[in-house]
Amino acid sequence: MRVCVIGAGVVGVTSAYFLARQGHEVVLVDANAHPAEVSSYANGGQLSYSYVAPLAGPGVLPSVPGWLLREDSPLRFRPRLDPHQWRWCLRFALACRASVARESTAQLLALSYLSRDAMHALLQQEDLEFGHLKNGKLIAYRSPALLDKARALVNYQAAHGSDQQVLDAAQTLAREPALAGMGASLAGAIYTPSEEAGDCRQFTQALFDRLRQLPNVQCAMSNPVSGLQREGRRIVAVHSRDGDIGADAVVLATGIGTRALLRPLGHDVPLYPLKGYSLTVPLAADDTVAPRISVTDYERRIVYARVGGVLRIAAMVDIGSANADIDPARIALLKRQVAEAFPALDLGQAIPWAGLRPATPTGKPLIGPSPAANNLWLNIGQGALGFTLACGSAALLTAQMAGLETPLDAAPFRP
Numbered sequence: 266m267r268v269c270v271i272g273a274g275v276v277g278v279t280s281a282y283f284l285a286r287q288g289h290e291v292v293l294v295d296a297n298a299h300p301a302e303v304s305s306y307a308n309g310g311q312l313s314y315s316y317v318a319p320l321a322g323p324g325v326l327p328s329v330p331g332w333l334l335r336e337d338s339p340l341r342f343r344p345r346l347d348p349h350q351w352r353w354c355l356r357f358a359l360a361c362r363a364s365v366a367r368e369s370t371a372q373l374l375a376l377s378y379l380s381r382d383a384m385h386a387l388l389q390q391e392d393l394e395f396g397h398l399k400n401g402k403l404i405a406y407r408s409p410a411l412l413d414k415a416r417a418l419v420n421y422q423a424a425h426g427s428d429q430q431v432l433d434a435a436q437t438l439a440r441e442p443a444l445a446g447m448g449a450s451l452a453g454a455i456y457t458p459s460e461e462a463g464d465c466r467q468f469t470q471a472l473f474d475r476l477r478q479l480p481n482v483q484c485a486m487s488n489p490v491s492g493l494q495r496e497g498r499r500i501v502a503v504h505s506r507d508g509d510i511g512a513d514a515v516v517l518a519t520g521i522g523t524r525a526l527l528r529p530l531g532h533d534v535p536l537y538p539l540k541g542y543s544l545t546v547p548l549a550a551d552d553t554v555a556p557r558i559s560v561t562d563y564e565r566r567i568v569y570a571r572v573g574g575v576l577r578i579a580a581m582v583d584i585g586s587a588n589a590d591i592d593p594a595r596i597a598l599l600k601r602q603v604a605e606a607f608p609a610l611d612l613g614q615a616i617p618w619a620g621l622r623p624a625t626p627t628g629k630p631l632i633g634p635s636p637a638a639n640n641l642w643l644n645i646g647q648g649a650l651g652f653t654l655a656c657g658s659a660a661l662l663t664a665q666m667a668g669l670e671t672p673l674d675a676a677p678f679r680p
């Protein structure tokens with residue numbers, strides 16, 4: 266089968282690789298000259314296989330008014346005259362119900378464990394350099410009450426196969442001395458030894474380099490797609506700047522660009538851009554200031570990961586930002602908060618970045634056939650977890666496309 270995959274972010278490149286390895290002829294198309302130039306560029310680097318609870322959870326709605334009033338809030342909401350924004354927010358509010366959040370967490374955990382196994386199998390086959398570390402993760406809490414609540418989630422996740430431990434402040438510092446800067450404000454942490462990290466862009470680029478060497482793969486970069494031509498129930502052509510591309514099947518892995526291609530076909534998806542920021546801090550080879558274990562500062566919603574020779578710091582959810590422009594005020598706030606937690610860290614050379622998480626209200630990606638055409642497939646909406654979920658999403662997609670038994674129940678992720 267000849268498959269056209271549109272989108273060379275982490276999700277599209279991984280999908281194209283899995284399809285090519287299944288023996289399909291693959292055409293990978295992207296508007297940019299290089300892979301991972303959009304949301305996959307400088308993300309938090311966390312392969313957060315065990316900690317996948319979606320943003321929508323029972324604790325979120327009561328916190329929102331406080332977040333909206335505080336200048337140093339991790340979440341910023343800009344209401345817009347945009348029905349799509351309001352529909353998305355309403356569905357997000359409904360997804361915050363405890364029963365829905367519990368179910369979504371369990372479904373995401375199943376997908377993330379599939380992803381971990383698929384990533385490990387991939388790395389057995391391909392020697393990819395992307396600063397990959399199996400260094401574990403600490404979710405650090407300032408509030409003892411929130412740490413107690415997290416204990417309940419740990420117990421719940423344990424029932425689904427997660428190995429996590431609750432640490433008090435002294436145990437946390439013994440595991441990660443770099444957290445000493447948090448001082449007396451540190452209540453403790455959840456430690457997950459199995460978590461991993463790496464550079465998402467380097468991973469995507471390295472996999473792309475392998476992909477383009479395969480004889481059954483053609484990469485058409487710098488080639489924006491303007492639309493899909495449907496005849497009857499089939500997509501018969503992909504209209505791209507360099508000409509029409511014919512294929513037996515088309516996969517949209519177009520992240521936040523997906524609605525523009527789908528809506529003309531009468532299919533809308535609940536995908537909304539949640540803007541976030543990152544800092545990339547170069548580290549000396551003998552650095553002892555940055556954490557060695559990946560850290561999440563829970564109350565501030567800031568994640569830290571050592572990837573290669575840098576510390577990647579990512580944070581914030583801005584709802585209603587129309588583009589991925591860097592807001593200097595948000596970067597200045599992030600730097601202040603990082604300096605409070607890690608006072609000895611030199612942020613002088615920190616490189617700022619902003620990106621849009623392609624998010625669904627439930628946090629669950631949409632993986633499977635689009636109702637718009639019989640040969641149109643989606644792999645979108647990985648939100649805050651695109652790097653973590655990429656390999657599992659590709660495995661789930663390609664099994665469905667091949668008509669094989671799926672490695673997990675595909676229904677919760679059906680578009």
Ligand SMILES: Cc1cc2nc3c(=O)[nH]c(=O)nc-3n(C[C@H](O)[C@H](O)[C@H](O)COP(=O)(O)OP(=O)(O)OC[C@H]3O[C@@H](n4cnc5c(N)ncnc54)[C@H](O)[C@@H]3O)c2cc1C
Binds near residue numbers: 296297646650653
């Ligand atoms: C601040 C921040 C921190 C994050 N931290 C983490 C983390 O620690 N761990 C994690 O797992 N995830 C993290 N994420 C989420 C992760 O980065 C995303 O989920 C992931 O990058 C989405 O990948 P994607 O391939 O779907 O989209 P993208 O990377 O955006 O790729 C989509 C591609 O489609 C192309 N495209 C779109 N429309 C068209 C068109 N019409 N024609 C041609 N090409 C088109 C684009 O050019 C782009 O290359 C973070 C995100 C942000 C913003």
